[in-house]
Amino acid sequence: DIQMTQSPSSLSASVGDRVTITCRASQSISSYLNWYQQKPGKAPKLLIYAASSLQSGVPSRFSGSGSGTDFTLTISSLQPEDFATYYCQQSYSTLSFGQGTRLEIK
Amino acid sequence: QITLKESGPTLVKPTQTLTLTCTFSGFSLSTSGVGVGWIRQPPGEALEWLALIYWDDDKRYSPSLKSRLTITKDTSKNQVVLTMTNMDPVDTATYYCAHRGRGYGYALGYWGQGTLVTVSS
Numbered sequence: 088d089i090q091m092t093q094s095p096s097s098l099s100a101s102v103g104d105r106v107t108i109t110c111r112a113s114q115s116i117s118s119y120l121n122w123y124q125q126k127p128g129k130a131p132k133l134l135i136y137a138a139s140s141l142q143s144g145v146p147s148r149f150s151g152s153g154s155g156t157d158f159t160l161t162i163s164s165l166q167p168e169d170f171a172t173y174y175c176q177q178s179y180s181t182l183s184f185g186q187g188t189r190l191e192i193k
Numbered sequence: 194q195i196t197l198k199e200s201g202p203t204l205v206k207p208t209q210t211l212t213l214t215c216t217f218s219g220f221s222l223s224t225s226g227v228g229v230g231w232i233r234q235p236p237g238e239a240l241e242w243l244a245l246i247y248w249d250d251d252k253r254y255s256p257s258l259k260s261r262l263t264i265t266k267d268t269s270k271n272q273v274v275l276t277m278t279n280m281d282p283v284d285t286a287t288y289y290c291a292h293r294g295r296g297y298g299y300a301l302g303y304w305g306q307g308t309l310v311t312v313s314s
Binding site for chain 2: 182
């Protein structure tokens, strides 16, 4: 199994801040890394696929980078609607998710 | 427009078998490259992938749950069914199905709303 580890587990930030969430795979997954946003009581929403490709309709303040084992999700300027939980997920070998990063308002 | 919706019991007893159905529209599970997956989320916890089925009937399962899971498809009905045997209270979770497609790098691009399953006697 490929284990995905996100850091931090939780994060407090303010509107307008630049935020970075990291995800590390237990082995190389090339660029088979996706990011999702989940709000309370809702299904996850795909933000970034293949490490750095922005899903249609997702604001450009979201960006992803990385390859191999280390990946980042960056939100360039936090908006009120961005406070949510974020998950990384690898699709190199079947599927597995990180444990999530909860982004809270400071 | 792709939509998916999960259906099944909201309450099951320990040791029973859970059967969940994902009914979808807007795509065909006979199209090359398409898959449908199941993911669950216990209350307040992280997402956990369970199973995937592809257009060619290839099936993949979570190693930790493989012995308890079966995934099947009915292309004519646009449905995917997941069965999980020997249910336990720790299996209480919201269960989601999702579309996996080529258009977004085989990520899970569309999700159902989820269905909460409680395991209790």
